[in-house]
Amino acid sequence: MSDKIIEGKAHSFLSRERDGIDVSGVLDVISFDEGGVVMETSCGSMAVEGEGLHVTVLNLADGMVNIDGRISGVYYFDNSVQVKRGLFGKKK
DSSP states (O other): OOSSOOTTOOOEEEESTTSEEEEESEEEEEEEETTEEEEEETTEEEEEEEEEEEEEEEETTTTEEEEEEEEEEEEEEOOSOOOOBOGGGOBO
């Protein structure tokens, strides 16, 4: 996925005192279980980690996902493969 925001799908999230999270701009849910939810958003891949997580709302037409449970972390990651570089930016 590119580094730019996909047109028409604004992405944001709102944590509800770590007892849940509401996410907008969701394009797809890749995987989910009680320990984590991985989704593709208009700003890249996003993972929500926690305990007792349950997807309570999944509306991909509107790009909305609501998750209940104890949230311990929210992470973004890049799917692209990068060349590892050593000291001073030289390729290894």
